[in-house]
Amino acid sequence: MNNFLGIDIGGTNTAFGIVSEEGEMLYSGNVSTKDFSTIDSLAEAIKKHLESNTKESYDSVGIGAPSVSRSSGCIEFAPNLDWGDIVPLKGSFEKVFGEGVIVINDANAAALGEKHFGDAGELKNFSVITLGTGVGLGTVIDGKLMEGTNGLAGELGHLVIRRAGRECNCGNLGCLETYAGAAGIALTAKEKLEFSSGGSALMSLPPSDLTPLEIFNAARKDDPVSLEVIDSVCHDLGYALSSLINLFDIEHIYITGGIANSGNILRRKIEKHLKSYVLPNLRTKISLKISTLNQTGAGILGAVAAIKEYSKEAVS
Amino acid sequence: MNNFLGIDIGGTNTAFGIVSEEGEMLYSGNVSTKDFSTIDSLAEAIKKHLESNTKESYDSVGIGAPSVSRSSGCIEFAPNLDWGDIVPLKGSFEKVFGEGVIVINDANAAALGEKHFGDAGELKNFSVITLGTGVGLGTVIDGKLMEGTNGLAGELGHLVIRRAGRECNCGNLGCLETYAGAAGIALTAKEKLEFSSGGSALMSLPPSDLTPLEIFNAARKDDPVSLEVIDSVCHDLGYALSSLINLFDIEHIYITGGIANSGNILRRKIEKHLKSYVLPNLRTKISLKISTLNQTGAGILGAVAAIKEYSKEAVS
Numbered sequence: 045m046n047n048f049l050g051i052d053i054g055g056t057n058t059a060f061g062i063v064s065e066e067g068e069m070l071y072s073g074n075v076s077t078k079d080f081s082t083i084d085s086l087a088e089a090i091k092k093h094l095e096s097n098t099k100e101s102y103d104s105v106g107i108g109a110p111s112v113s114r115s116s117g118c119i120e121f122a123p124n125l126d127w128g129d130i131v132p133l134k135g136s137f138e139k140v141f142g143e144g145v146i147v148i149n150d151a152n153a154a155a156l157g158e159k160h161f162g163d164a165g166e167l168k169n170f171s172v173i174t175l176g177t178g179v180g181l182g183t184v185i186d187g188k189l190m191e192g193t194n195g196l197a198g199e200l201g202h203l204v205i206r207r208a209g210r211e212c213n214c215g216n217l218g219c220l221e222t223y224a225g226a227a228g229i230a231l232t233a234k235e236k237l238e239f240s241s242g243g244s245a246l247m248s249l250p251p252s253d254l255t256p257l258e259i260f261n262a263a264r265k266d267d268p269v270s271l272e273v274i275d276s277v278c279h280d281l282g283y284a285l286s287s288l289i290n291l292f293d294i295e296h297i298y299i300t301g302g303i304a305n306s307g308n309i310l311r312r313k314i315e316k317h318l319k320s321y322v323l324p325n326l327r328t329k330i331s332l333k334i335s336t337l338n339q340t341g342a343g344i345l346g347a348v349a350a351i352k353e354y355s356k357e358a359v360s
Numbered sequence: 361m362n363n364f365l366g367i368d369i370g371g372t373n374t375a376f377g378i379v380s381e382e383g384e385m386l387y388s389g390n391v392s393t394k395d396f397s398t399i400d401s402l403a404e405a406i407k408k409h410l411e412s413n414t415k416e417s418y419d420s421v422g423i424g425a426p427s428v429s430r431s432s433g434c435i436e437f438a439p440n441l442d443w444g445d446i447v448p449l450k451g452s453f454e455k456v457f458g459e460g461v462i463v464i465n466d467a468n469a470a471a472l473g474e475k476h477f478g479d480a481g482e483l484k485n486f487s488v489i490t491l492g493t494g495v496g497l498g499t500v501i502d503g504k505l506m507e508g509t510n511g512l513a514g515e516l517g518h519l520v521i522r523r524a525g526r527e528c529n530c531g532n533l534g535c536l537e538t539y540a541g542a543a544g545i546a547l548t549a550k551e552k553l554e555f556s557s558g559g560s561a562l563m564s565l566p567p568s569d570l571t572p573l574e575i576f577n578a579a580r581k582d583d584p585v586s587l588e589v590i591d592s593v594c595h596d597l598g599y600a601l602s603s604l605i606n607l608f609d610i611e612h613i614y615i616t617g618g619i620a621n622s623g624n625i626l627r628r629k630i631e632k633h634l635k636s637y638v639l640p641n642l643r644t645k646i647s648l649k650i651s652t653l654n655q656t657g658a659g660i661l662g663a664v665a666a667i668k669e670y671s672k673e674a675v676s
Binding site: 120121168169181183185186188190191192193194195196197198199200202203204207214215216283286287288290291292293294295296320321323324325326329 | 641
């Protein structure tokens, strides 16, 4: 039996785990991404951590990270990582772990994780959207990950949902991410608090604590401003996802990432708005679900799924 | 050598032609779609027309039409055809022409025509947008037509480009088609004429002559209102197409259909607006072209291309 090492590099945290063929997590650990000034030092730290902490072995390594190009093996222009514009992800890890490391964009890893270990199973067409610092999209068409001509498919976060809207880090105006990414959600909350007549639980929070998680928690206690914020975010997400369905007739969409843990309030509200923008004869066919993969392990499983998907290709 | 009969059913006109393996049009004719109260009578009329007018033979039949489902073989809920909600296209033509008729959605036919007979040739990923009464989209991914889970992919015309915008026949508000379809373009012209201070060539036209073609003709003579209308239409088209590129990283887009004949003014203006909405690192990679296929024959060639694409599948 083969075991796999899956690594999930995020802007804040890097999680890794040794996973069996069936997706069982045999060992997992994590380090703080910001502690490492180079990608090489991160690779070495993970290797050392595993040597010190577990006897489980692994035969191959897969890594999910933001803005990864599979063709170059590099992280390219990732706004939330500080290792430079072009980071040789595959090369650096192969120096430490040996040849054959598989690298993949994190949203695509999420889609493959859903295919190999999640609910999507045998579905031929589905999408996974990742909600976190940014907003990502991975799509499987005819059983195969859709990567696009330049390996850049899935820029859901940069779909312009309001012409002349908020300024985005990418340089455009009105990108979905500026409303439905973590900072965008916090900004909407700040704006609504300014115009609120008081009585919101959010007002007692220091500005740095105005996170999507706190806002969702307050919404579950019926905090009116929080409910407004979430309705606005879900409206924008529903609107953006309607493009995906109208253009490509994708029935099954899974939601994953930090705020997906907020569960049904998110799913129901997105679905309501999504249906109002989708062509009527596609409306009844939509299935929007929260990913059943455990959030903390999902990134690791996604990286392992990429090994399963691509290791033959890499060998040949 | 095989010859093919390609039939292109439109709301107004039905064109058909006998085409050689290499795409040479050996014979072509057309009838007025509205003259036929049933799809059976249309099929019989085409058969008789060919028997009376040409000695060219053909071995197989392909038909492109709006709102065709390949899986059912029917035209389903086509707003511009009067033969009922569900029209048994394949069945009716097979009664007249024999088994093995291939049917396909007209925008998908356009994409296959571009692949087999047009400029797209060996491109693995590209889209064709059809501009006419409605706005259609056919997309080839990894060399294969993308049909979607329900065979309904390509509803570019029903992408909502303005939340709470113009009312669409589909029941939603703000669909691209209500701005960039033929009636939408005419409506925009009417609206702009109401607020214009005079001096537009369009004002001398009777309302029924306010067609996209007349508006493009006037724009080429620098008519200010016509130029404003076209800029608005191209802005909306560019905005809608940016979703396609941001979501699926499709580099090559071809424009076809009636107003595509207006050529470069259309292409340049769409491209300008499109680039303003596309993620910056995808911006330089976009190639937007007017289809090089002869407009009157493109629908016929598309139907023939569908035979080439699917006849093996139909036989097996």
